[in-house]
Amino acid sequence: MQKDKRTSLTDGMFLSLMKSSLKGISQVILIENAVTGFIILMAITIFSYPLGIITLSSSIIGTLIGKLGGANENNVNSGLYGYNSVLTGIALTLFLTGPSQWFIALVGAALAAVFSAAMMHFMRNTGIPILTFPFIILTWFMLLASYKLKAFQLSPGLVPQDLSHWTLNISGKVDWLEGSFNGIGQIFFLDSTLAGILLFIGVFWAGWKYGLFSILGNAFALLISFVLGGEHSLIILGLYGYNAILTSIAVSIVFKEDHNRFAPISGIIAACVTVPLTASVATWLLPYGLPALTMPFVLSTWLFLGARKVLPRL
Known part of the structure; x- marks a missing residue:
């Protein structure tokens, strides 16, 4: 017994x-x-x-x-x-x-x-x-x-790279579907369509709002990075999408105040901000050969959550 x-x-x-x-x-x-x-x-x-x-x-x-x-x-x-x-x-x-x-x-x-x-x-x-x-x-x-x-x-x-010899290579077509699934996959360093599909299923399982804002954050990041002239290879790999997904979920859903009606809008804006932040952080780290990881997500989310302390309607 x-x-x-x-x-x-x-x-x-x-x-x-x-x-x-x-x-x-x-x-x-x-x-x-x-x-x-x-x-x-x-x-x-x-x-x-x-x-x-x-x-x-x-x-x-x-x-x-x-x-x-x-x-x-x-x-x-x-x-x-x-x-x-x-x-x-x-x-x-x-x-x-x-x-x-x-x-x-x-x-x-x-x-x-x-x-x-x-x-x-x-x-x-x-x-x-x-x-x-x-x-x-x-x-x-x-x-x-x-x-x-x-x-x-x-x-x-x-590999550390010298910025004085850096050239921006924008060539090739953009596979939007592949970029969408790679965007969520890159949260876990994955570049696989199947893995991306499973990850979206996992997010939607937790709630439709999580799924919706992960799609919206990713979509806006793809569009903004393309319009701003980002490298097509990086867009397809999802390297402009994963930080936007995390930021969109964080600002719009997880850390919003109950009375904040503008949280969804500010979450999408915060997701868009991750695109230039990703480009900036990645450039800053080129001489050290380091990946940007999720620093754009952290910076954008802290920026908007901190601003809400003073601007609560944000």
Whole structure:
């Protein structure tokens, strides 16, 4: 009888951990839904099963650090200690190479949870969410460590470029459909139509508003980047879309005030702002060979949420 109780308790703890970890995956898109997290995990695993393993492992690590560290139980169960770990684990797996790649990625996932806790403390009185800032800064620092530490071996795809010799290459046709699905896929560094379809399904599962604003944010980003003369190859890859999707959801739905009738409009405007921000951040990082990651999303969302403190109708 005592053994059955212990088994039941262990099973309950395991299921709770897995549910929170799946929510940690869904929280990357600012959604708290275990089913959505599972669908996202399937999309990533179909694209690359090693990436699926690192995604789930990273979320579990971040969630465990929150639980064992004594963090607020609601925050842990909502997946708020998992999403930065997920993104950090995926990014370091993709942008590093060599025998220490997986180990560094998992350590990075653990550090992301600790960094998230620190950022929550620093920003607790601002009313502004930390979003993916811990993931961005931690990933940039760990990638830059590759120039001084041999264990960190940078992927050949990340090459510093001299801006004085930079040329803008606008050529080829734009495949709007492929760009649309790649836009949501790039949130998790995926450039696959099938993965994009599954991710849209996961978002719509959580609620039609999430799905609607993910489509609108992506569509406006595609249009604005094309009109402004963005490189067609980058538009097709979805590199102008993923930050817009996250920003549209954040400003229009997740962090809006109940009485704010203009939140949907300001969310779309904020999504459009991510396009020049993406171009600017990517250019700023060219000499360092670093990816822009989700910094345009963070900057645009902080800008609009901060402005609402003074301009509440925004």
